[in-house]
Amino acid sequence: MTLITDITLRRILDSRGNATVEAEVTTEAGGFGRGAAPSGASTGEHEALELPAEEAIEKAEAEAVPALVGEVDATDQRAVDDTLREVDGTDDFSGIGANSAVAISMAAAKAGADELGLPLFQHLGGTFRGDQFPTPIGNVVGGGEHAEEATNIQEFLSAPVGAPSVTEAVFANAKVHARIKELLNEEDIPTNKGDEGAWAPPIGDAKAFEIVDQATSEISDKLGFEIGFGMDMAAAELYDEDEGGYVYDDGVKSTDEQIEYVAEMVREYDLEFVEDPMDENDFEGFAKLTDEVGDETVICGDDLYVTNVERLQTGIDKGSSNSILIKPNQIGTLSDAVDAIELGAENGIVAAVSHRSGETEDTTIAHLAVGTAADFIKTGTVAGERTAKLNELIRIEEQV
Ligand SMILES: C=C(OP(=O)(O)O)C(=O)O
Ligand SMILES: [Mg+2]
Structure with missing residues (x-):
């Protein structure tokens, strides 16, 4: 059990010069991960919803961060992602923004991998994966x-x-x-x-x-x-x-x-x-x-x-x-x-x-x-x- 101890969210630039969400996740034993949300231009009509970066950060800080910090094990990706869905409470992540959700999800995965001392692909794929390349x-x-x-x-x-x-x-x-x-x-x-x-x-x-x-x-x-x-x-x-x-x-x-x-x-x-x-x-x-x-x-x-x-x-x-x-x-x-x-x-x-x-x-x-x-x-x-x-x-x- 390696609880998430801190989550920091900030606005950073994306490649088009727009603001996007970056998340940093730290764990009890010092595991660390950073993730940033990308953004589409030819977006699908049925995609999860990206909120303006500042709004997404504000909402995630109010809802998601308290539910994850001191509560969820960073190496348990399902638990992290289930918590994000639960606190968001919508089908399309319009509660906290899909940009905050995906940035936290990716940062937690990296913190979990760091904690376990594994490369991220192995943490995500397990022991028997990783030898087949796209x-x-x-x-x-x-x-x-x-x-x-x-x-x-x-x-x-x-x-x-x-x-x-x-x-x-x-x-x-x-x-x-x-x-x-x-x-x-x-x-x-x-x-x-x-x-x-x-x-x-x-x-x-x-x-x-x-x-x-x-x-x-x-x-x-x-x-x-x-x-x-x-x-x-x-x-x-x-x-x-x-x-x-x-x-x-x-x-x-x-x-x-x-x-x-x-x-x-x-x-x-x-x-x-x-x-x-x-x-x-x-x-x-x-x-x-x-x-x-x-x-x-x-x-x-x-x-x-x-x-x-x-x-x-x-x-x-x-x-x-x-x-x-x-x-x-x-x-x-x-x-x-x-x-x-x-x-x-x-x-x-x-x-x-x-x-x-x-x-x-x-x-x-x-x-x-x-x-x-x-x-x-x-x-x-x-x-x-x-x-x-x-x-x-x-x-x-x-x-x-
Ligand atoms: C990468 C694509 O574009 P966008 O990110 O603008 O949706 C795509 O359509 O596959
Ligand atoms: Mg496409």
Whole structure:
């Protein structure tokens, strides 16, 4: 029994320059952990609620801190997370804010690991986990809600599926990112950047498919292992019911046309990963697409599931996808995120643990991905708040 003895909450900057919540947890025997909440821009309609940082801190200091300090064992992550849910008293963490909840949850996990003298991935995953690494998929070109005057599709993701190690995969993605800059320069296309460090050039989706295909093929040939690519369409941001479907610069696609378009791209470019190809409430559209190309590629639900086991169960029942994106702050605690990964695993749904577009130097998701044997981790390719996680993966690989 190693009780939490202190919790400090503060406002810090995220990568977009917005205020976010950082938590520090200290335990009786001197264990210490620090965690910080990320923040989305293309957020799902059904996500847990982020409150303004100051308000979230104030509410958590009044409600959560007294219920945890001197009361809960830091090494018992379920007890920490159950307490956060109990004191919050809502389904969407609108009581204390999902940003305060996830920061405390992650800080407590790190304090628990420190207390036990274990690396975080092992504390989260247990003794028999930690030797299986995710493929890091990293956005190299993008637009949508993450950049203006760029592609309609939010993210084009380099996917080094044949890399011999996670370290080689991380460097491969950085090389693809660099090669894309050269290709854009050759055509005098401006190399603006989006929120996550991907290039955000003023080009259409068709051109982006060509450039990313060329860059991944060239770097794959150079390095001698397979590098494909995928995409996060963030289609809920494109969908407009009043317009009758998915709104692109060159026209509107109906649901059936969207399914056809995505299936065509999967086949033409042999896509490794397709996230949110349909609107966040269209379980049926997802299911049709998964039926059509689910044996050729990974169809992943992000805004569709928002890391929520009830929504995932609906997707399982309807056959909506073969993958789930996992973002701890979408649901509020690490326990909830692990529950979603495990429900998925029991039903043949592979996990992709993910950053948010607004990030901090926090590296918890690297440990969560390794500790739960997730198939993928999506956390960018360059930029300090992204490389923090990628470099942590390199360090973890050295430890196992
Ligand atoms: C990382 C993403 O973006 P955001 O954090 O803005 O939701 C995403 O949609 O997968
Ligand atoms: Mg997404």
